Amino acid sequence: MDRRTTPRTVLLVVGELLAWWAALTLLWLVLISSVYPLEWIVGASVAAAGALLARAGRRAVSWR
Amino acid sequence: MNGWVLAATVELAGGGAAALWGVTTGPTARRVVAQNLTTAALCPALLLLAQGYGRPSYVDLALLLALLGPVGTLVFARLLHEDLEGQRPSAWGLTYAVAAMGAVVVAAVCAATGPGRAMVKLLVIGALLVGGNLIASRALSGAFRGVRGG
């Protein structure tokens, strides 16, 4: 792998993950019927898993 | 029986019978198109049923169908693309008509629900349904032409 880890690429990766995480957390909040702290915690962790999968999927496709 | 369940019955009878007829007769190209339109015809029926029974949790069924139905069509588009070569299976008029009907149903159910998170959930389902349906139709009409073997 010859890709260098410049601050710019790190920033882009973090930005992509954060954008996915925020969008998926919003999706979770739309899906559920009532909101309380435990729901926030579970939703945020699920959205984090989703964000990681989104990034892994995009990399697996474009990385050839 | 309230109006919502009646509308769902009509939709189920019409869409289901048409889909069943299309998927059991004719060349393979017509059958995959009918399989694709099943999702678009029956998902609004599930939404209407949820509204008619007054059970918001039944909306999850429509959510999963809107999510998984187009994926099922992608399976056929991918694994049957050699059979479909040269047939260009597409029925864009019908696809747009069914998509518009789905949008109308989602709008009606949204209007009955009133603003709130439940309405956003219905809109998400509508977007997944219409978007997924159009993409699946696109996939059937030759998106996998560059695929060999795998």
Next chain:
Amino acid sequence: MDEAVILVALLLVAGAATAAVAQRDPARQALVLSVLGVLLAVLFTVLQAPDVGLSQLAVGAVLTPLLVMLSVRKIRRRGRDRDGAR
């Protein structure tokens, strides 16, 4: 009057199931099977069993067609390889 929707769903499921049995080609059978899966999910919903309907939807919409179609592809590819080697 609520029975009308149950009757419609039952008739559609019976028709789709019969059609699935009557098809000879496995790929076309898988197409009918996926429609049957969705119709069954609707039937379970109108019978007020959404949990079962969700199971049917999850399995019938993608998983069963994918398994059947992958098996069909394997068998076809094998036949083609044999013909090529001959």
Next chain:
Amino acid sequence: MSRRLRLWLLALGGAGLAALLAAACLDLPGFGGRAHPYGTRAVHASLTRHTANTIASVNFDQRAYDTLGETSILFAAVLGCVVLLRQARDEHRARPEPARVALPVRRYALLVMPVALVCGLYVIAHGQLSPGGGFQGGVVTATALHLLYLGADYHALERIRPLGVFETTDALAVCAYLVLGLAALLAGTAFLANTLLPYGTFNTLSSGGTVPLLNAAVGMEVASAVVVLLANFLDQAVEIEEESAG
């Protein structure tokens, strides 16, 4: 046994079965009545244990032992598939060809994959509150990963799917179910009895005692089992080729 005798035996058995079925049908209660003796009791039991979805209460509390059986059936079935579909000695693996899928379909797959994952986990997490549960959500979660095969190619799917991890998770999830049952035994009650944890506030994620935990274990088991099952089918359909005998 001659052909004629066999046919007579079949006719006799069929006639007996038809008679019994007809008798049973005549004795059935009316369609969709108001009285449901078992249903009333199941709803009552599920409400006393703060489980909003009675079906989840039946599956993971009142009949948790049955669900253990079903879970092990799925585990054994997938194990059987893995053994049957393994790469035999006279077969070799061909590298799958990269696929050029039209761009809209690929974008759709990449976009819907995380959405499907979140929806699948939502169905698992809310199994004891709304329709759904470990099995349904697990299948949806596993399906989400395979969008990458449909929207791109098998090689891309293999990159994000560490098969060994899923095989281990499958076994660990079945073990977790057993351990939760044994924990109740150690606490001095019956195997899989739902008396270990507080029942919590009605209609929240943490309500229902051990129901959410058993539900999560089943969800993990089903998701990894389906991934392993599809991996073996995909290997056979895409990668594994017989050595041509010349």
